[in-house]
Amino acid sequence: MITVRALLFDTIGTLLDWRGGLISQLQAWGAAHEIAADWPGLVDAWRLDFIMSIAKVRTGEREWANQDQLQRESMARLAPQFGLPGLHADALEELVGMWHELPPWPDAVAGVDKLRSRYIVAPLSNGHVAMLIELAKAAGFTWDAAMGADIFRHYKPDPETYLGSAALLGCEPPEVMLVASHPSDLDAAAQCGLRTCYVSRPLEYGPGRVVEATPAAGHFDLMVEDLLELARAMGC
């Protein structure tokens, strides 16, 4: 029986309500600048475009760039389609910066705090270290380390991210559990030998919208409704 010593957390989606947070910030920004647009549609398109950008980095089709750079390029592409032509540089930075201040799901901070009493806890995110620090300060997370994609110059689900994090934590892969609401992320971690915990986040993509199907019972080591349930399951 190998004991889990460290928990890694997917951040955008698993801990933070990126969609709700961005829509709120964009609505406020639009009101302040007297701009109306389909903000939920823009947020969904932005997220999708970013995920396609990551795929290009992963395949080597484009060179390494961090999440800020990719989000900036995505927004520059999308803005004209959503009635925001000619965003000047300051406005673009303001929009990209919205990804650095996202609201946590209600259980997330308390759950991580409880788990930190017995385990090493760290985000493992496709965000970069500086972004993870800002997100943690804004939401109130306390971490033992911050595993940003820029440490590895690889994006999840590349194995370098899971294995590199385990190595930096001084753990063998089975001593580390990835906690995520995205089955694809967890499957890649499991292939690297990590333990896996699926967290249900039914509102991540908006009410009633499913992007990845809920995994079958038993597909991951743990399946929980929120991080407080995980803390109880892990003896915290």
Place this chain on the structure above:
Amino acid sequence: MITVRALLFDTIGTLLDWRGGLISQLQAWGAAHEIAADWPGLVDAWRLDFIMSIAKVRTGEREWANQDQLQRESMARLAPQFGLPGLHADALEELVGMWHELPPWPDAVAGVDKLRSRYIVAPLSNGHVAMLIELAKAAGFTWDAAMGADIFRHYKPDPETYLGSAALLGCEPPEVMLVASHPSDLDAAAQCGLRTCYVSRPLEYGPGRVVEATPAAGHFDLMVEDLLELARAMGC
């Protein structure tokens, strides 16, 4: 005027009393195993041997190895000279593990906590990330990130450590201040464009023993007696 956004802290010596902590742990270990030895002498020799090992990694004379590996090799070399022949593997691990649990200087935890209210704070150490996490948990530090030498596969004072840390924190070098009790470390950081703060730790090498001379007034951006003075100087 460039504003400092992040503070990096040398850890072994600047935040932690490695010498006092190791002597105490070795004395207790010796008492438990009915072994008498010149523990202060062994600690001083161990530290020196480790520093010489780091130099060999820095010049490329030997390949990368983390602090645990180097400390293990050093102790294996020194043990016979100090009357500890034939240390078995478990005992060697126990001694190396003593570097993962060192007492903080009295002002260190409170000082870092105060500084964290306004700045990004992270250790920048020749220890590895896993070691920094254990040291932080044992001593009670809360960090925003942990900059271990294994992230860069370079030891201080290689520029990769200072510039690599600034990049991961999303800062330009002058936005980052290194806080250290070792002038040689600070001089190297300054050459990379970082700000510098010298902290006096007169007891680091034992009472009355000076390894690096106190720098002249004005040589570094700040010179303080402890981290509470630094917090006040930085507006915390």
